Amino acid sequence: MKQSVKMIVGNWKMNGVSASLDEARALQAALQVGPAAVRVALCPPATLIAPMASAFGQATSNAAVVEIGGQDCHPATKGAFTGSISADMLRDAGARLVILGHSERRAGFGETDTDVAAKVEAALTAGLEPIICIGETLEQRKAGAAIAVVQAQIAGSLPQALVGRAFAVAYEPVWAIGTGLTPTLEQIAEVHAAIREAMVGTLGETAATTPILYGGSVNPGNARKILGVEDVGGALVGGASLKAADFISIVRAV
Numbered sequence: 001m002k003q004s005v006k007m008i009v010g011n012w013k014m015n016g017v018s019a020s021l022d023e024a025r026a027l028q029a030a031l032q033v034g035p036a037a038v039r040v041a042l043c044p045p046a047t048l049i050a051p052m053a054s055a056f057g058q059a060t061s062n063a064a065v066v067e068i069g070g071q072d073c074h075p076a077t078k079g080a081f082t083g084s085i086s087a088d089m090l091r092d093a094g095a096r097l098v099i100l101g102h103s104e105r106r107a108g109f110g111e112t113d114t115d116v117a118a119k120v121e122a123a124l125t126a127g128l129e130p131i132i133c134i135g136e137t138l139e140q141r142k143a144g145a146a147i148a149v150v151q152a153q154i155a156g157s158l159p160q161a162l163v164g165r166a167f168a169v170a171y172e173p174v175w176a177i178g179t180g181l182t183p184t185l186e187q188i189a190e191v192h193a194a195i196r197e198a199m200v201g202t203l204g205e206t207a208a209t210t211p212i213l214y215g216g217s218v219n220p221g222n223a224r225k226i227l228g229v230e231d232v233g234g235a236l237v238g239g240a241s242l243k244a245a246d247f248i249s250i251v252r253a254v
């Protein structure tokens with residue numbers, strides 16, 4: 001209903017060296033899907049953004065464009081922030097998207113909703129399309145707080161600067177990431193509906209068609225069912241995006 005072109009985004013996390021480019025090239029060659037049916041993106045480590053963007057940036061007659069994204073950016077445009085990378089730098093390297101607020105950044109690097117919102121603004125200013133991650137922990141789900149948690153994350157992580165801009169939200173339950181566990185299809189539908197409501201509440205009708213991706217242990221075996229759930233606009237794939245054959249299966253499950 002909301003969004004006809006689904007997005008399948010691979011998050012390589014801190015995996016991938018230059019030798020991985022061969023696998024990624026094989027992946028692109030195998031993606032015989034029309035660009036209208038699915039948007040495919042890969043978010044490699046920052047060191048691979050430029051070579052992957054130049055390798056995949058242009059559609060050939062028999063291969064879809066694979067868009068390239070970063071996995072994080074600093075909220076400032078430049079300055080004394082040793083080890084950090086700005087949204088402009090990602091864009092300059094060829095990225096068109098950026099994952100922001102991933103639970104591994106929130107838990108491991110102390111990122112708050114306010115930090116994420118500042119990064120989103122920086123990404124938009126640089127012309128990047130943010131993919132904003134939210135999701136509850138197992139403790140929060142067990143306490144019956146999953147919906148309240150994601151709604152609070154939406155309210156805190158989505159700045160008004162998003163109104164009218166292209167972006168996506170990814171619902172990634174923390175307990176489903178890298179564990180092989182997934183919510184039931186009913187639970188995914190319930191949370192996506194709550195996210196939609198919160199997004200429209202925060203940003204207005206502009207957010208009625210924004211894609212809401214699901215992420216957390218998506219694999220070739222469960223992708224078709226998950227992608228068929230009401231208001232699932234695509235998938236954010238971790239481990240299975242590192243294997244070209246698995247990632248292609250997920251793309252074909254759309």
Ligand SMILES: O=C(CO)COP(=O)(O)O
Binds near residue numbers: 011172180
């Ligand atoms: O964190 C994720 C994508 O951002 C999901 O990771 P897995 O697909 O490995 O569970």
